[in-house]
Amino acid sequence: MSIGAFLLTFGLTALAGGGWVALNLRGSAASLERRAAADAELRMQAQGRLGPAPLHMSRGLYRTLGTVIALAGSVLAPGGLLELAA
Incomplete structure (x- = not known):
């Protein structure tokens, strides 16, 4: 697996997950x-407090x-695309 595919996959995952929570x-x-x-x-209950x-x-x-x-993912995803295109 190339670094471009890794960056694209990781960036899109971070963008989707971070955006979901944000x-x-x-x-x-x-x-x-x-x-x-919880x-x-x-x-605290396990410690007796x-x-x-x-x-x-x-x-x-x-x-x-x-x-x-999400912002970090939005930086990594285009970087992965640029790496794959090169």
Whole structure:
């Protein structure tokens, strides 16, 4: 597999996945936030602490990270196309 095909595949995957979270399609950023909160709560219960679990990442931060990943994918995908065309 050539580097161009790898860059194109990885770039399109990053663009689609990052865009999905950045645009919060079907509540993806909200579900990531809920899953992280549930994991933190389970981790605290396993340690024996019964207080409220701290929230480290919010829905907005997940959407921001999705935007960064989508932008990186939008750079890699044309790079892969240019590599394949050369």
